[in-house]
Amino acid sequence: MRSSPFSFAVLLLALPLTAQTAQTEPAAQKHATVGQKVGDTQFPQFINGDGRQNLADFFGQPIVIDEWGTH
Amino acid sequence: MPSAIKHDHEFSSKGLVTILVERQGAEQDNLESFLWKTFPDSECFSCVGGSVFVPIPESKGIPHSGVIGVDGTLLWAGNPLSAPKQIEDLLEAELVKVKKGWGATPDARKVRAALYGKGDFTGAQAAITALPEGEERTALQAELDKRYGVLKQAVTNLRDQGQWLAAQEAALELQKGVAGGKQVSEVAALVAEFDTDAAKAEIAMDKKLDKIVKQLRDKKTDNAKKALQSLVKGAGATKVGERAKHLQMVLDTKVE
Numbered sequence: 001m002r003s004s005p006f007s008f009a010v011l012l013l014a015l016p017l018t019a020q021t022a023q024t025e026p027a028a029q030k031h032a033t034v035g036q037k038v039g040d041t042q043f044p045q046f047i048n049g050d051g052r053q054n055l056a057d058f059f060g061q062p063i064v065i066d067e068w069g070t071h
Numbered sequence: 072m073p074s075a076i077k078h079d080h081e082f083s084s085k086g087l088v089t090i091l092v093e094r095q096g097a098e099q100d101n102l103e104s105f106l107w108k109t110f111p112d113s114e115c116f117s118c119v120g121g122s123v124f125v126p127i128p129e130s131k132g133i134p135h136s137g138v139i140g141v142d143g144t145l146l147w148a149g150n151p152l153s154a155p156k157q158i159e160d161l162l163e164a165e166l167v168k169v170k171k172g173w174g175a176t177p178d179a180r181k182v183r184a185a186l187y188g189k190g191d192f193t194g195a196q197a198a199i200t201a202l203p204e205g206e207e208r209t210a211l212q213a214e215l216d217k218r219y220g221v222l223k224q225a226v227t228n229l230r231d232q233g234q235w236l237a238a239q240e241a242a243l244e245l246q247k248g249v250a251g252g253k254q255v256s257e258v259a260a261l262v263a264e265f266d267t268d269a270a271k272a273e274i275a276m277d278k279k280l281d282k283i284v285k286q287l288r289d290k291k292t293d294n295a296k297k298a299l300q301s302l303v304k305g306a307g308a309t310k311v312g313e314r315a316k317h318l319q320m321v322l323d324t325k326v327e
Binding site: 068 | 072075078079082086087088089090091092093094095097099101102103105106113114115116117118119120123124125126127128129130133134135136137138139140141142143144145146147148151158161162165166169183186187214217218221224225227228229231232234237241326
């Protein structure tokens, strides 16, 4: 099957959040260090929000991830 | 956590996304109940996170945060209580990039300012089309297509979640952004889906639920619960009704 220029473009972009890790290991399993691109990951269904669950879908917006506890 | 919510209040309208990941094993309903009772004003993206992989440096302790820039670069990680000013400065600098664009060339900055700062797909597309063929043009075109797909999907997601007012607002915002562009007819069809009798009923009900949610956020819980009970009774088989019933169940859930 031939790939279209459109699909090539999408692949080329490869969701910038994942681009740096795609060749070496699954992007979702690498912890970035400061200065590195962050790999994509899928979160469980969010309370609030607009249904986006993949980190890569927030590209173009600054993100704060806060890990916290209820106890 | 409160500082994350504070930043979210301050900066979300400018583009900040705040993701709260609960790391002590709370279950979904319990977490939701906890949030309504403890932080009713939180509108952050919040999730249970017992085994969720988060691609920032690991930490054995909480709170633990990461700040990710507009281009997906990790800018900072650590205990958010240790560096509040640094986090705020980083966020302000990134939000300037949202507004003014970023990238190695003036063209990239122009496209991104239109795309992310203004939601102006038509302007961004015109700037991309004016670029010579090459890697930059290809990459920016893919960015635009991705962003459009994400925002269009968000309209559907919101509607499926019973958030019809927010969905309609997102659809109208998208329509504004594609005015005069190639996606006009596609978005017009999306906007028209809010004009059916069933959609109007959902929207009317969501306006009522929206008032109740505002009461909850203002900690007028008793009034809100009474209004919610009444709304649920007349909700019928609507998406907003499902959402109202879920909210009622969550508010009645005892936090463990």
